[in-house]
Amino acid sequence: MLRFLNTKNKRKSAVLTSVIMSLLLISFFFVGITYLDPPEEYGIAVNFGTSNVGMGNVQPKEPLKTISEQKIEEEKQEEVQETSEPAEITENTSELVEDVATQNNEESIAIKKKQDAKRKVDEIARKNQLEKDKIERAKQVAIAKQKAEEAAKRKKLDALIGGINNSSGTANGGEGDDLKPGDKGNINGDPNANGYYGNGGGGGDGDYNLGNRKPVNRPKPNYICNEEGLVVVRIEVNIYGKVIKATPGVKGSTNTAQCLLIQAKEAALKTKWQPDTNAPSKQVGTIKYRFSLSQ
Template structure:
């Protein structure tokens, strides 16, 4: 029912719209806007002529001859116009001269200002150069004083304090030039690396179990510090896994970690049948640079 009413209304609306559009088209066609072709011209028509005044009813086709009065007016006009033109040219020349003077003054002011600015800039650069020279001289003097003090100190301790890279000779067991060792070491010591290794029982922690063998790590580099190794030990006392550099380590240099791990894996613990299959513990290795 609602669909039928809706369709009926739509049809009525379409019909009504068509009727209204048709009426509008008819009205536009018959009563639409009209226009003139050509359109009307608006304004005031002015008669043709050759002078500002005139009289009579006949329209001449050529310019009229001038009367004596008109000739006199033309002569006066021709006489006055050159005088006015001459005065105007003189006035223009004066104005141009004045303008030229003003421009010259402005240009001169600009030149003077530029010279002054250049002079200020030059003086600033000279002052900057002077300050730089004073600074360089002070630095050179300070370096000379430090060099003199260093030489006196070197003379007292046999040249050990020569830290500017100008010392000659060298020492070491390698095939490359240089002074092998550690800056904090003893110049009279024979070794080139510190001794590393574990301490007493306090460095080994695996519950109630005790280490049977305690191999010390090799010391192959100029590094020092504490390396903590996490270990896993089976019931037979064999270390089956070692992780070096865990929490508590103070130096994680690779040369220390590798040697600490290798020493931990070689450590042997007492067997314990009641222990877990993977008992976790730690070993601490302290590496020092002392000879």
């Protein structure tokens, strides 16, 4: 480098060159080169648009879509809506199905409980009705039997009365247990009585024992067998004077024939006593029935 600047002219040239280059650089920084960015176009400038027609004074910030693009976009949106709606419908349908299934399950359980309760009530009502029908049939049978017995007794009485009033002196029919012709009994007896062998009943107030309470009515037992003797009946009477229990043939009885015990019990149960609110709920006493073959 020093060898290159070894002469005076070379040194002057170098200084002059440096000065010129410095001036050029300075002019570049301060003056610069003028240019257009983008470069200027020649011709008539046309506004940007998407169709051959338009209206208004505001240029849209985003470019408008052409009619074909708008149609394509609308078709895509419709397809998306059609695709999304079934999903929503499916989801809503599944929820609805679950709700309906749950509701149906609860309703079916409630309905089943009501049906079971109604079935139980109907079963109880049916059993009660069957029991009532059974009792009613028994009553009807008893009434029919009683009517038949009364009709038979009236027939016998009519035959007896007709026989007495008959000028021939012969009675129509007969009754008895001896297998012999005739109407067994006593001319002073009761035509409706079933006994043939004398009388039966209490021998007076002394035969009815219930503390200080007296009998209001004293029905006599029927005398239906060829037996005689004393039957003692143990009784239990409530405060209203009703005999609620009778046990025939207790200590003191002299004859325990079944026919006597049955009739003594029936008569004791029909006996009515004086009511006494101060008496025990089950006051115990006795009734003595004397059955005799002699009149």
